[in-house]
Amino acid sequence: MASSGSLGQFEQLVLTAILTLREDAYGVTIHGKIGELIHPKTVSLGAVYITLDRLEDKGLVASRLSDPTPERGGRSKRFYRLQALGERALQESAVRAKRIWDGIAEVWGKEWAKEWGKRGGKEVG
Amino acid sequence: MQPAPPKTLEAIAGLLLPPACREDILGDLHERYTSPGQYVVEIASTVPHAILSRIRRTADLEVLLMEALVLYSSFLAAAWYLDPRFLMTNWQLFRLSIPAAVALGALMLADAYAIPGKRPTLQPIREAALSIAFAFLSQVPLLAVSRGLAVSRWIMLSGGGISLLLISTVRMLFPQPAERSRGVTANGPLILRTLKGEPMNLSAKLFMICAALICIAVAGWTAFQNQHRPAKVNYSAFLQQVESGKVASVIIGPANSGASQLTGTLKDGATERTVLPSEYSDALAAMQDKLVDIEIRESSSLLMNSVPFLLLLGIWFFMMMRQLQNRPRTRS
Numbered sequence: 001m002a003s004s005g006s007l008g009q010f011e012q013l014v015l016t017a018i019l020t021l022r023e024d025a026y027g028v029t030i031h032g033k034i035g036e037l038i039h040p041k042t043v044s045l046g047a048v049y050i051t052l053d054r055l056e057d058k059g060l061v062a063s064r065l066s067d068p069t070p071e072r073g074g075r076s077k078r079f080y081r082l083q084a085l086g087e088r089a090l091q092e093s094a095v096r097a098k099r100i101w102d103g104i105a106e107v108w109g110k111e112w113a114k115e116w117g118k119r120g121g122k123e124v125g
Numbered sequence: 126m127q128p129a130p131p132k133t134l135e136a137i138a139g140l141l142l143p144p145a146c147r148e149d150i151l152g153d154l155h156e157r158y159t160s161p162g163q164y165v166v167e168i169a170s171t172v173p174h175a176i177l178s179r180i181r182r183t184a185d186l187e188v189l190l191m192e193a194l195v196l197y198s199s200f201l202a203a204a205w206y207l208d209p210r211f212l213m214t215n216w217q218l219f220r221l222s223i224p225a226a227v228a229l230g231a232l233m234l235a236d237a238y239a240i241p242g243k244r245p246t247l248q249p250i251r252e253a254a255l256s257i258a259f260a261f262l263s264q265v266p267l268l269a270v271s272r273g274l275a276v277s278r279w280i281m282l283s284g285g286g287i288s289l290l291l292i293s294t295v296r297m298l299f300p301q302p303a304e305r306s307r308g309v310t311a312n313g314p315l316i317l318r319t320l321k322g323e324p325m326n327l328s329a330k331l332f333m334i335c336a337a338l339i340c341i342a343v344a345g346w347t348a349f350q351n352q353h354r355p356a357k358v359n360y361s362a363f364l365q366q367v368e369s370g371k372v373a374s375v376i377i378g379p380a381n382s383g384a385s386q387l388t389g390t391l392k393d394g395a396t397e398r399t400v401l402p403s404e405y406s407d408a409l410a411a412m413q414d415k416l417v418d419i420e421i422r423e424s425s426s427l428l429m430n431s432v433p434f435l436l437l438l439g440i441w442f443f444m445m446m447r448q449l450q451n452r453p454r455t456r457s
Contacts, residue, residue, distance in 0.1 A: 027149060
């Protein structure tokens with residue numbers, strides 16, 4: 001069975017964006033969703049494309065071209081969806097992040113964790 | 126009505142983007158368009174990423190290594206054949222690597238910009254010719270900066286000719302597989318698969334070993350020649366030695382750009398060399414006067430000099446014919 005390998009931070013963001021966008025994950029929407037996730041930082045569209053290509057090469061996502069649409073000057077969209085390997089890699093990343101969070105909360109206290117949990121939620125929302 | 130980017134800007138972006146990702150990226154840029162300035166900034170930040178990503182996906186490390194060896198060996202062989210003295214001076218091996226590196230970069234770009242799924246029969250020759258044209262162009266800024274940095278015209282022409290034949294042959298022997306049309310394979314891009322240590326095919330290994338051996342042989346022979354070359358003396362010092370009766374025999378080589386190489390053996394057994402001017406009747410008279418044994422060697426014929434090139438041309442023609450014969454027939 002192929003290994004999902006470890007993901008870089010930006011790869012985790014791109015996979016999360018594809019997961020949350022479900023059927024509407026293509027260049028522009030993925031870039032927009034990542035912008036929300038890393039606010040107030042910004043990221044270039046080119047960096048998103050190069051990461052999408054890399055994830056596709058790793059077999060974590062798959063892509064397909066849609067029919068051309070007039071609002072895009074008669075050009076197609078390339079839609080992305082998570083593959084089983086991508087889902088597993090994202091789950092592993094989430095579990096790892098949870099362990100880090102729990103480790104920090106154990107030292108700095110539950111009040112700190114609650115406070116930062118609320119802040120994080122507000123920033124993303 | 127949604128604003129649309131100016132047609133000219135869109136056409137420029139279309140030209141810059143590799144065909145494999147042109148459709149979706151142009152569509153995304155169109156959708157995000159707000160003003161010409163914003164569009165230009167987006168093109169400038171997106172196109173380099175798209176090209177790099179395509180190069181990463183299409184570059185095959187095995188073939189790239191082969192091509193690098195072939196290009197460098199071609200220019201090295203041309204320099205060795207036409208002007209061995211060129212290789213004796215400092216930095217000449219580095220100077221030869223400049224056109225080879227530029228040609229290799231052009232080949233990588235040619236792969237990145239190849240149209241997925243389309244590979245005409247003459248494509249390998251076209252790509253090889255393009256890369257050699259870039260190698261020639263690389264000499265223009267070098268000539269402008271300093272003549273010393275550029276490689277001589279004849280070495281460029283001969284090295285370029287040999288490279289053209291060999292690179293197109295390599296590309297015919299190891300074509301890009303159809304699965305590389307979007308760079309995707311089951312196990313990732315080819316460059317990563319090679320770096321991960323997946324096995325090379327046997328012909329690629331043999332080819333690389335042969336090319337590496339040729340390079341080592343040329344470098345070794347050059348070093349050997351350099352070590353065992355007779356000491357160089359200037360023309361006046363040589364004449365003085367002739368007149369003082371110290372010279373036993375001389376061999377005068379064929380003229381190259383008007384000047385001839387002379388290798389002399391002294392009566393004490395030592396050898397030395399000098400360059401004779403185009404008119405050396407004085408030296409000849411002095412040598413005859415001192416009963417020096419003179420041997421004049423004629424230049425080898427044009428046909429003999431062309432044998433290696435004709436051999437390469439023959440191999441290339443054979444490969445080309447085989448490629449044409451193996452081409453799938455679309456019409457019955």
